[in-house]
Amino acid sequence: MTNEYAEKHPEALGFPVRTLPNGSHQTIQQIWSNALTPFINLLHDNFNDGLKKLALFDSLSVRDYLIQEMGIEETYVSSIETYSSATGLFRLAFSEAVIDVEGGMQRFPNAFLPLVGENIKYKNSVQELKRLPDNKVGITYTKVPDNQHQFPPLTPQNSITETFDHVIVTCPLGVVRRWDLPDFSFGKRTAIRCLNYDNSAKIFLQFRTRFWEDPAKTQNPIVGGTSSTDLPIRTIVYPSYGINSGEPGVLLVSYTWANDAARFGANSDEDVAELALRDLVKIHGKVARDEYLGRNGVHYWSTDPIAGGGAFALFEPGQFTSWIKDIKRPEFNIHFAGEHTDVHHGWIVGALNSAVYATHNVMEREGHKRLFHKVAEPFINQYSLPLPTDPIA
Structure with missing residues (x-):
């Protein structure tokens, strides 16, 4: 299911649709956009004024802002967090609410x-x-x-x-x-x-081919970009380099933050890799397991002594x-x-x-x-x- 389809058919994900007093309906995507757009526009027009406006709400978490300032019910807030963020991030400041270097960030x-x-x-x-x-x-x-x-x-x-x-x-x-x-x-x-500091985890798996790009191997080929899911892996990042190269490919099968990342950290790297592969099969089919080469890489910023226990300030x-x-x-x-x-x-x-x-x-x-x-x-x-x-x- 693509994001475009989910926005048009929120019921397919089981997310509630909010009914307004005038009888019209709001999807969770529309609620989230209405919360952010005024701040985004002000930051774009005048960054200092936008920053000062955000500072007025710095004592509120994202959850508090949506409930107290916008009158959004808890049911919808939890759905928005699942769709647009990572589990637990909405407890952080509202004022908090990928560009790559060609050839590698190094x-x-x-x-x-x-x-x-x-x-x-x-x-x-x-x-x-x-x-x-x-x-x-x-x-x-x-x-x-x-x-x-x-x-x-x-x-x-x-x-x-x-x-x-x-x-x-x-x-x-x-x-x-x-x-x-x-x-x-x-x-x-x-x-x-x-x-x-926010927690973060990345799980990489290597595959014999870049099957996710091949229409002969998967029903909905994906070339670059991301996929989102409420499965434990949460976000898949598809490489935008080496497309159609015919070479083996490494896929960032899971990029998680906050509670989602912390829960991976309680398991061994091999168990986490197997869990990630299992979730990937649910999304792309048995071809994912057939193409897996058994090689993986897992990194937790919370246990990295050089990072000091976190990925970035939040x-x-x-x-x-x-x-x-x-x-x-x-x-x-x-x-x-x-x-x-x-x-x-x-x-x-x-x-x-x-x-x-x-x-x-x-x-x-x-x-x-x-x-x-x-x-x-x-x-x-x-x-x-x-x-x-x-x-x-």
Whole structure:
């Protein structure tokens, strides 16, 4: 069943149709669109005004907003969540409510390698940030031996401390939480401890052929795009590259968030792969099992130590207006960047914006504000990034 068909025939999914006082009917898709459209239009016309309007409702969850502000009954709210989101996400802030890099997303960070070169230190784990005299910053870290995969405990024998004029911390706050930190402000400490990150899980399966594109093998071939379902796998992402190549294909059989992702994490990778394959068979037929090569990959952001226990920042009600200034504000010469520090959190553009903001802070403190504008403005203009003068700076 396609999304287009589901929108025209909501009864096919068992979703209720809301009857208005004038006798007309609203589908869950229309209810959801009516809730979002005024905010989307205002953000499009004037981003700052739209952001201020959203902030008025930041203390409400999506569920609260639909029920309290729009008068939508709980039955319809639960149906909207099933259709358009992930189970449990509607408890998060209303203010929260895929573009790929050609050739693979790894090209984005790899593009920085020629510029940074040997300054990158691999297989190191930061243990402590320390404020030193004359506003210097000390970083203490441990290095993993080449023949090991786990970070050894911090001891005087294996610790390394280096001193810097400025430090920009870009790690997720779940990682920063594990460090020994200097006496940050109360707001910064609270944000590091409490800011909500969403869970996420991806399940990849490899197949002998890209059967989902072949009309000879499946009744409704799909070339790129996504499929949504209320089965445990929730969202299938079909690759938009290598189409009709005749080569074996890897399918993102399940991309989940929130509670849907957490429930996968209670099982072994092999059990999860089998569950995903079983759900895929229900959607595409027995050909999915026949073509499966037995190779899979499963990744949980909640158990990834580098991610710090979450995939991306997703603020709970009240967190954005209460903490966004504290999250991005420098503490002496320790600066903070990353998607979680920007209004566009959860996406690459938020990380880019935060990099501009943090770089501006460093150069301004060093008396190079004019140089910053000379160097950064061509980049800012090319990618339509804001100068660091946004309303929450």
